[in-house]
Amino acid sequence: MKPYFFRDGIVELSQVLRGTENIYMGIRPYGFHTGNMCTLVAYPILLCSELKRINKIPKFTFHVFINDWEQDKLDGLDVEKYPYNILPKFTTWQYVKDPIDKKRSIVDVWEKVISAHTKLIEFYFPDTKVKIIRNSSMKMNPIMKKCLIKTIRNPAKVLQIIKKGSNKPTLKDAIFASAVCPKCNAARGVTRVKLEDHIVHNCINCKTKSRGEYGNFDYWFYHKPLSLPRIEIYKIDLTITNINKYKEGNFTIRKELMKQYGMKMPPPNTLYAPVILGANKKTMGKSKGNAFNIGLDQLLQLLNENPNSEEIIIPNSL
Numbered sequence: 001m002k003p004y005f006f007r008d009g010i011v012e013l014s015q016v017l018r019g020t021e022n023i024y025m026g027i028r029p030y031g032f033h034t035g036n037m038c039t040l041v042a043y044p045i046l047l048c049s050e051l052k053r054i055n056k057i058p059k060f061t062f063h064v065f066i067n068d069w070e071q072d073k074l075d076g077l078d079v080e081k082y083p084y085n086i087l088p089k090f091t092t093w094q095y096v097k098d099p100i101d102k103k104r105s106i107v108d109v110w111e112k113v114i115s116a117h118t119k120l121i122e123f124y125f126p127d128t129k130v131k132i133i134r135n136s137s138m139k140m141n142p143i144m145k146k147c148l149i150k151t152i153r154n155p156a157k158v159l160q161i162i163k164k165g166s167n168k169p170t171l172k173d174a175i176f177a178s179a180v181c182p183k184c185n186a187a188r189g190v191t192r193v194k195l196e197d198h199i200v201h202n203c204i205n206c207k208t209k210s211r212g213e214y215g216n217f218d219y220w221f222y223h224k225p226l227s228l229p230r231i232e233i234y235k236i237d238l239t240i241t242n243i244n245k246y247k248e249g250n251f252t253i254r255k256e257l258m259k260q261y262g263m264k265m266p267p268p269n270t271l272y273a274p275v276i277l278g279a280n281k282k283t284m285g286k287s288k289g290n291a292f293n294i295g296l297d298q299l300l301q302l303l304n305e306n307p308n309s310e311e312i313i314i315p316n317s318l
């Protein structure tokens with residue numbers, strides 16, 4: 001397991017890859033800006049191009065994980081200062097309606113956009129495959145169930161590993177998974193696991209106490225422990241993400257979490273893409289209000305002009 005960085009990383013990786021590996025990428029289903037395009041479309045295309053250049057046929061399977069179990073918005077005492085002591089503001093993306101057409105789910109809308117963009121990889125490299133997978137669709141997989149129940153039962157273990165691997169301060173209590181209230185859809189409450197897989201959930205929002213089998217609930221599941229079942233179920237060899245994640249200590253944290261959770265797969269290699277900066281030279285993000293879109297051709301040109309830069313500034317976006 002190794003981290004690979006930017007263009008040099010692509011060149012180095014291409015030497016060791018067979019071309020048939022399972023690759024992992026992830027996104028929250030509520031937007032698609034140039035930052036997403038860089039990690040989910042441009043970097044896969046650059047990797048495939050490099051393989052082709054050295055006469056290997058790219059036959060990768062790209063797994064695009066749609067994180068509909070992530071929080072609608074972050075809440076917490078101070079999400080900047082304590083990024084690991086967070087909760088969903090109200091619910092998960094799975095329960096959010098599209099702001100334009102309130103009858104539609106926001107996930108249905110953005111999954112279409114994400115799929116249309118990432119399928120460009122298949123268009124340029126016809127032997128590759130792009131699979132779009134919602135977290136919620138993995139609920140009944142035994143590996144997902146095991147990891148989720150373990151996280152609800154023992155958040156302190158997760159916090160301990162994060163604390164060791166990160167340079168950000170942490171508060172004493174943290175939770176990394178909970179049930180969604182079946183009555184009001186709030187992901188704010190106290191969830192307990194009784195016996196093997198019986199869920200008891202007390203909703204803080206509507207005060208309903210719900211009980212039932214694991215499969216009768218949906219969940220909020222924090223992305224760090226959530227990456228483990230994805231890796232194991234889809235036998236992931238390589239993940240592609242941006243350099244900010246490396247700086248957050250994700251590489252070491254994932255390795256330690258995989259050990260703690262007793263995962264069978266070895267931790268995957270990671271290819272780090274640069275961060276795209278939007279207005280005020282801040283990392284582009286829909287939640288930061290500085291999302292911006294340029295065409296794939298222009299983005300690829302910028303990446304070729306700045307092959308090993310940690311940050312790419314989009315002209316005219318500032």
Ligand SMILES: [Zn+2]
Nearest residue numbers: 181184203206
């Ligand atoms: Zn409720």
